[in-house]
Amino acid sequence: MVLELMRLDGMAALVTGGSQGLGLGMALALAEAGADVALVARSEDRLREAATKIEALGRRSVVLPADLGDVEAAVRVVDEAAEALGRLDILVTAAALQLRKPALEVTPTEWDRLVDVNLRSVYFTCQQAARHMLAREQSHDRRIRGKIINVSSLTAAAAWPNVSVYGATKGGVTQLTKALALEWASLGICVNAIGPGTFHTELTDALYSDPERAAKITSRIPLGRPGVAGDLAGATVFLASPASDYITGQVIWVDGGWLLVGTGL
Secondary structure, eight states: OHHHHTOOTTOEEEEETTTSHHHHHHHHHHHHTTOEEEEEESOHHHHHHHHHHHHTTTOOEEEEEOOTTSHHHHHHHHHHHHHHHSOOOEEEEOOOOOOOOOGGGOOHHHHHHHHIIIIIHHHHHHHHHHHHHHTSOOOSSOOOOEEEEEEOOGGGTSOOTTOHHHHHHHHHHHHHHHHHHHHHGGGTEEEEEEEEOSBOSGGGHHHHTSHHHHHHHHHTOTTSSOBOGGGGHHHHHHHHSGGGTTOOSOEEEESTTHHHHOSOO
16 A cells, blocks of 8 residues: 555656756656656757657656746746646656856846756746646645656755855755645645755766765765766655645755765865
């Protein structure tokens, strides 16, 4: 019975940033649990590679190339995903840009670009997804209409050097998660976030390409290693599934214990 609650058979998910890194790992986890998955990213080639991996698991996949810095595109892909899959039960907002630069050197253009992709698109993607979720009647045996999973960051819980804009956007995502969870709880939509710790992905490769820097980071992780995309699978499926129907407005930190021993870097 408990394992059945973790199944996503018959459900449809949309994952932004789903062509690589953490987003792809989360998309694959949803597919393994039984969901069909629509993927959004800028590179159509990478999206098609990711879709092939999902289809190899026996699930349907829809490829939706888009630049989420354009809010109209962010809204459009939600509509396209719901139309292509016939419904929308799960939204994962994993798309994000990083900027490693001293705060004194950040330009307004760089600020706007990160805010547009990392925060503004999350807000309006969640809004449009909720509209599709609310368009369906609640079932007699389950009052939850949909699950939204945002991706936060350790930079939302602690100060890190040279990532002030990224940290500001992820702090916004964390607070947005709580606000939407409160507003939409009575409507049957659960909104939670996953807070990854220090993961080795393309986005963070600049940190791990320096052996001395990588060793310093790893030394502060109680579990002794950086995360990999697969480490988010359990939390993703749990928050998307009926097993978490009484959980909303929370951030699950998947950080190898980082926050237990201090903050920042």
